[in-house]
Amino acid sequence: MTDAAVSPGMGLNQTASKSAPLTTADGKPLKAALRKANGRARRNALLLVAPLFVFLLFTYTIPIVQMMARSVMNPEVANNLPNTSAAIGDWDGEGLPSEEVFAAMAQDLKNGGRSTIGRVAARLNTDMPGLRSTMMGAMRDADEFQAPFKEALLADDDDWGDPRLWTLIKRETRTITPAYYLRALDYEYDQAGEIVPRPENLQVYRSIFWQTAWMSGLITILTILMGYPVAHLLATLPLKRANLLMILVLLPFWTSLLVRTSAWIVLLQQEGVVNNFLVFFQIVDDNDRMRLIYNRIGTIIAMTHILLPFMILPLYSVMKTIPPSLTRAARSMGATPLRAHLTVYMPLTIPGLAAGVLLVFILAIGYYITPALVGGEGGIFISNLIADRMTGSLSQLRLALALATILLVGVLVLYWLFNRLVGVERLKFG
Amino acid sequence: MSTGDTWPVSIGFDDADHEGLTIGKAACRTCSKLKRRQVLANQAERSVGAAVTFDGVQKSYDGETLVVKDLNLKIAEGEFLTMLGPSGSGKTTCLMMLAGFEPPTHGEIYLDDKAISQLPPHKRGIGMVFQNYALFPHMTVGENLAYPLKVRGMSKSEIRDRVERALGMVELSGFGGRRPAQLSGGQQQRVAVARALVFEPNLVLMDEPLGALDKQLREQMQYEIKHIHDNLGVTIVYVTHDQTEALTMSDRVAVFNDGVIQQLSPPETLYENPTNSFVAQFIGENNKLSGTVSKVINGECEVELDTGATVHATAVNVDGEGSRTTLSLRPERVYIGPEGTDNTLDGRIEELIYLGETIRARLTVAGNDQFIVKVPNRGSSTGLTEGASVTVGWSTADCHALDPIAT
């Protein structure tokens, strides 16, 4: 910000253009003077946003970076089986490793305590169910192992004679692994170390990702269908009645989740209000009551309800600014009410509509508690699986972090796409 | 900071965007205005070729008060009729009923002798210019103009021709590709007018169309609209609260107050011969003097003012001897130190304001300390001084005895 820093730029200016650069009355370069005059305001502005910036750094950026880092971490084998890790590097992967490797393993089992071996056993068990017991058992017996260790270990548990176990250990000696991301996309390593799809009956994440996306899309469409007329009504009603309606719209915000959930259960369950009503008017048979909750329908109904305000509010704020004279003008020029609406009113609500779509869809895609409560088995979202894995073992935690990272990247990609298609600067959030 | 403190004059904003406003041919060509007005007024009165007829129209929004009370009005084909009145007087409501956006609560409106109460706005074929123009912000100027034509299913080439012509008419050729937001207020206004006319309606409604413009632009647009009217011969119903606008442009003016037309006359009549105190007050400047009618003879009356003095006035709207009345006097028809006027009163000069062409004198006359006299500035000293006692006078024909109003 000093004059010295600015002067080279001025020199450039002077050579670039023949005409003399503008200067202030006392002959200083105008640009420098301007920068100096504005510098103070800019510094103050920076100071004002600094707390937020620091806050975001600590509560948002750093945790996300940590999350991404952890989702590829794989220190268990290398750290907790140091001798084996060193020895197994020379193994060519054919048959069983040499006695040397078995000896190293016996040594590691003997040296490692409950938690040392526990960690590596839990880690390896994710890829080879049952291995945990094998290792923990061997750890307890490790003091009695005598050379030749190969025989000793095989005698302890014949799983030690499974080449898959050793291939796995060799592969997992690396401290950074894409394994959790593979798992998160329903892929795995096969015996030869190739990446292959998981067995069909174990594939779950991709279909849930897909389900999360299409259900969020459907919910977004439903909020548009229901929210658009309401927002229009809000924007055109006299203030007093509009305020009352606004309270109804905002009610879901103010009601606790438990109250809302209970209300949905009372309404939607098979012995609930809606079903009783339908049975009473003989629309459905008493023995054939509809399942409206604890499935996809339940999730869709509940989430549409919760997210409706996020569609209505931006729409409302945009509609409020559209003068009624515009549609009147269209009608005075001969357009039918429908045509006036479609050609004049609707296009003008697009900034609000797009903002609503972005808000609702991105909120929906990360939704967790509502699908968990009313989604039953079919209506769950990827966040439910993430939350579930979060509370599990360390490997599951890392898998959850990988899933969360994929979700985050997915949302960012969507945002980018949306920006390309609609233009975020055109949006009006309310 | 020191360098920032002084700003040399040499920093010019040479490239600043000066609004390239095209000025239309504003000068009003003399036309046989008065004659035409007379014809139109006669036509309307006889209901021959009346473009619009309001027949006993009443309007209420809340079922408790009438915004428009028993409106009867005939507008002749090709007429420029202005509805003038303060806000809340019912003039805009009348326009909205005519356009079809509000249904009359009672009565009927006829367009070319057809009852239109049941006809939705888009079937009425009425052009309309709205307050703040109501241009579609998401369309270009060209698309805005093409809108009513597209709705009517015209061919692309015809639309193009008509849009071109309409833009030419408002002198905006070449602006068709711009968005309304890229135009100045005056330009937007012209687009709005062009859009209301592009589909060649016989009747065009204008709802305070110049309200958002600054004074200079407003005057210029008045002439332009008037021109278009003269050239196209369309019927225009114009709503405004600005009396200058009304007087400048209209064939006839309907002065609204309290849901009732107070007077329906050509501008001259409105100014020269107001039929009631409201109109006298609302149109132009006006001095009021209150008194009691003591004699009525041959359309003239003798009025005893509340201060005891007696003056003569033209009896326009008095109930007869003994009734209260308010006298209306235009400031430019009062003379200071008069010779040979019908009436004289004593007064005292309270304040003198130099206005260039005139000097505006505020006097106390017959107890009214807001009595204004406009003295033409003839160059030589008027000899008036504040505080001086003077005599004021006027001719009986210029003083109208109207309905009494509380002072």
Added chain:
Amino acid sequence: MLKQLALTAAASAMAITAATAQDSLTIVSWGGAYSESQLKAYDEPYTEKTGVQILHEDKSNQALAGIRSQVEAGNVTWDVVDMLQSDAQRACDEGLLVEIEFDEWLAPAPDGTPASEDFIEGTTGDCFVPQILYATMFAYNTNAFPDGGPKTIADVWDLEKFPGTRSLEKIPQKNLEWALMADGVPADEVYELLATEEGQDRAFAKLDEIKGNVIWWEAGAQPPQLLADGEVTIASAYNGRIFNAQVNEDQPFEIMWDGQMFEVDGWVVPVDNDNLEQIKDYLFFATDTQRLADQAKYIAYAPARESSVPLVGNHEATGVDMKPHMPTSPENFQNAVRFDVEFWADYGDAIEERFNAWLSS
């Protein structure tokens, strides 16, 4: 320095338990009626005896994640945590928990049996002191079955004889065991079979039979509610919840004890805690024979010590004899299956994935 302090504190704690360096303990549990029973049976008497204040946090449903983050952050504020045995094992594997010296830390039975031998077989863990034994079993609404409800696990699968919607917990654990039992596998062979691909296929195939008639629950409060609302006729549930509905809410529920799966819930101690002597003192008190028996006065879960069983008395609030409501009472225990924590530690991750895939297919 700290160590020295702790040593001095430990020395004095032996003599006068009340006067330790820190006069409060933070105990994490499940909340609700369960925490209440612990408060009455352990905490209030302990505070009365020692003057140590007990602070409660109801965070056990995220105990594993909580301990993990506290240990990683080097700021362990939880002293004693109530945890499921399976979670305790995972945490122990990860080195998050202190290993327990049973005979050194805990009180022997009144007859002198050392603590390590007094707990019900298979319930202790390296880092885990069992506390109560609870059962997950089926219960039904008697209104739905006027002619008598289901008697065996196979009956639960019999939609013809016992029509109506079922409710099961949305986890593979226990459901797969029951599915095999319903398919005729003897209780003691269930886990052996489940460890094989064929066994898992067989269990899922059996679950397929009722999949369309199941509402899956996730919180323990749900099954009694679903039964009461008539949404389901048979539900798997925790025995304490059903007892509560029967005794406190007069619901017409009946427990079907056949095939009950029992497991234990107990205490763990996170590592890196400088309050260990105080914690040991609390555990010594809270897990002795009488305290465990006392807890059954407030909630229908069985004490995890053999020696406590005969001491179980009447329900404090209603006076009901608690012995027949204990999962461990002989007539209830006839065809009981011990929930195999080791098995699920080995196969849980894989089976959970398959279960999720199965659910959403």
